Amino acid sequence: MPGLDVTPSVPAGRMVIQSYGGGRFRVADQVFETSIIVERDHCRAWSATSIGDLDAQSLHWALTKGADAPVDPGSADAALVPGGPPEILILGCGGRFVAPPTGFRPDMKALGIAVEWMDTGAACRTFNVLLGEERRVAAAILAIE
Numbered sequence: 001m002p003g004l005d006v007t008p009s010v011p012a013g014r015m016v017i018q019s020y021g022g023g024r025f026r027v028a029d030q031v032f033e034t035s036i037i038v039e040r041d042h043c044r045a046w047s048a049t050s051i052g053d054l055d056a057q058s059l060h061w062a063l064t065k066g067a068d069a070p071v072d073p074g075s076a077d078a079a080l081v082p083g084g085p086p087e088i089l090i091l092g093c094g095g096r097f098v099a100p101p102t103g104f105r106p107d108m109k110a111l112g113i114a115v116e117w118m119d120t121g122a123a124c125r126t127f128n129v130l131l132g133e134e135r136r137v138a139a140a141i142l143a144i145e
Helices: 056-065 104-110 120-132
Strands: 017-021 024-027 030-032 035-039 043-046 088-092 114-118 137-141
Touching: 017 120, 017 137, 024 035, 030 043, 035 056, 056 104, 056 137, 088 120, 104 114, 114 120, 120 137
Parallel strands: 088 114, 088 137
Antiparallel strands: 017 024, 024 030, 035 043, 035 137
């Protein structure tokens, strides 16, 4: 009997996370040697290196304006990217699970984004599954060695 293919079926052009580790990610055949923010149609480098670098406002800004854009949510050009923020944000917190900072989840919820917090490996796998389901998903994932 032939083996069963369990790879999620993902439409062409989607940002499938192919590998992680060694301080890098391979996403849709592109290598990132840093943490990443990945959405359905694009992936970009992210300067965060630990959960201490995270706060809801700057992460919301990164999701809507660009990974390392200056944080100025009150400016006139602070409009959301087309399609709006993701309905689900998967946050990969590193090589092992570490609880989110106090207030992080409620702050993100107030911005209209549900957060699923998990280690980096689980975040990569979960993102790919939700991508295959055509969900409006994004992942902010810390690189691990």
